[in-house]
Amino acid sequence: MGVKYTEFFKMYSDKFGVPEEEWLKLEEVLTEKSFKKGELLTRPGDNFMQLAVVIKGLFRLFYIGQEGREYVKTFRGEGEIAGPYAEILLDIPSRTFIEAMEDSQVLLLSFEDFVKFGEGHQCWKTIRYEMAEEHFVQKEKREFELLQLSAAERYNNFLVEKSHLVDRIPQYHVASYLGITPVALSRILKKIK
Amino acid sequence: MGVKYTEFFKMYSDKFGVPEEEWLKLEEVLTEKSFKKGELLTRPGDNFMQLAVVIKGLFRLFYIGQEGREYVKTFRGEGEIAGPYAEILLDIPSRTFIEAMEDSQVLLLSFEDFVKFGEGHQCWKTIRYEMAEEHFVQKEKREFELLQLSAAERYNNFLVEKSHLVDRIPQYHVASYLGITPVALSRILKKIK
DNA sequence: GCAGGATATTAACCTCGGTTAATTAACTAT
């Protein structure tokens, strides 16, 4: 039993009744990879079809607009999927930069392998829709916040939702995640305190 | 073969190889329902656990903020799912108003039934993840637009993406969908032309 | 401990979109 057996997978095992032998098969196709702080998992154009599960560390997913500005889509910490999920589903090259914000480790699982597993044991299909549904619900929440909340309110939500990550993320990246500039976030903080 | 056999289901039949007998079983549990213009499919608090597929007509999904303002989440036309998808997945009461913008018809399929089918033939699980993945991709696109584009740019995208619906939706609802006021949209239109 | 770079704060000014309210245009129904 190697390092590969993460909490992440045990969680699924309980939840979806993945039998022992399926886990062992899966382990065969997993590979581990390390990233130093600042290194990229993908950049736009990369053909990266892997669901990278974060074992340790923290990643930032962002794109760069025409004017060269960065837009942080989300952060992914331990137990979460750092790969370019939407692009993998759409079977297109990455549109996002995915950067390690700390020294990090991921477990790589090619989506192709994952799909093949789904043709075998049912449990993998279950995991597949659970994963998608969870991602959807998350995005709908974000839509709600972007549509309806002020930047200050979004910041408060962020503090609650990502409390475990707050002190690992510099303020200017938080600002970008909220859809505002670092200057604006600084102003908000001043008012709150 | 009743009205129930819609294009929508035939589409899935081709795509995911749903066998004839599974369709027939499904048809048993489908019910059809009509809505007059202005009638509600759900309002917040309703326990509505049905994937309502639109056969004919157009629905508007929106919530109302604390200050009483409406926020249009999305529109659902023929072939799309009008039910409160996120809430169904989360197994919570509806948080949204879902209003028929025209005289409409939907095909009701309780999520419970749908899940039961998934325990039978595999194809239903496939449809389940396809549905979730499609919804996710859609929302990620919306996130991108809300984060990165100006209201004018979002309007242009809207014209392209929902070209088939544009002339069926009053301008002030489009504005709400874009996250701006009718006044602001009117100003944008003036500039463009 | 110090130098250089990365983050954060603050101020001055600008722009986009919100708010209110008045006006006009477009639909409905009788």
Next chain:
DNA sequence: ATAGTTAATTAACCGAGGTTAATATCCTGC
């Protein structure tokens, strides 16, 4: 057709957040 309602436009004013730039603070490596 006409009145009444609903939708869209326009104008005047305001405020949140963007932009630029200067300053201050915090890191990090040597």
